[in-house]
Amino acid sequence: MMENIKTKIGIIICDRYRTCAGGKCFRALQHREGAFDGYAKDETVELVAYTTCGGCPGGNIEYAPEEMKKNGAEVVHLATGFVVGYPPCPYIKQFKDLIEIKHGMKVIIGTHPIPEKYLIEHTKMKTWNSSEWAELIKPTMSDEKTRIDYN
Numbered sequence: 001m002m003e004n005i006k007t008k009i010g011i012i013i014c015d016r017y018r019t020c021a022g023g024k025c026f027r028a029l030q031h032r033e034g035a036f037d038g039y040a041k042d043e044t045v046e047l048v049a050y051t052t053c054g055g056c057p058g059g060n061i062e063y064a065p066e067e068m069k070k071n072g073a074e075v076v077h078l079a080t081g082f083v084v085g086y087p088p089c090p091y092i093k094q095f096k097d098l099i100e101i102k103h104g105m106k107v108i109i110g111t112h113p114i115p116e117k118y119l120i121e122h123t124k125m126k127t128w129n130s131s132e133w134a135e136l137i138k139p140t141m142s143d144e145k146t147r148i149d150y151n
């Protein structure tokens, strides 16, 4: 019998949304939407840690991944708030490098699909008009119907 793949993950959210109850992230994880669509439907994805960056400039990112790793997390998701907030997190690239290089964990940018209303605003403001940002928003872009569902 084939063994079911099990992946443990941690989520770090932007501290500007620290009171967020996480509903969109949990829903997207369960439905394999947004940045979770890379996990197979029959793969068990266990959320073992959830915290914030600690507030600008993100001091908790130096330490939280270590604790996540002790709890078995192999992958860290930097929540969608990192990219849809205004301004988007200016340290996202450094955080990704830090977690990957210092802690040896995989980093995925985003959690739930980008809500359509944010896409409209950021398109008007040209926030994501660079090749770097085009890459960063890719995992959570989803299709229009899904983005509207997450408004």
Ligand code: SF4
Residues within 6 Å of the ligand: 013, 014, 015, 016, 053, 054, 055, 056, 057, 058, 082, 088, 089, 090, 091
């Ligand atoms: S903008 Fe970046 S550093 Fe500032 S609170 Fe949000 S995630 Fe943390």
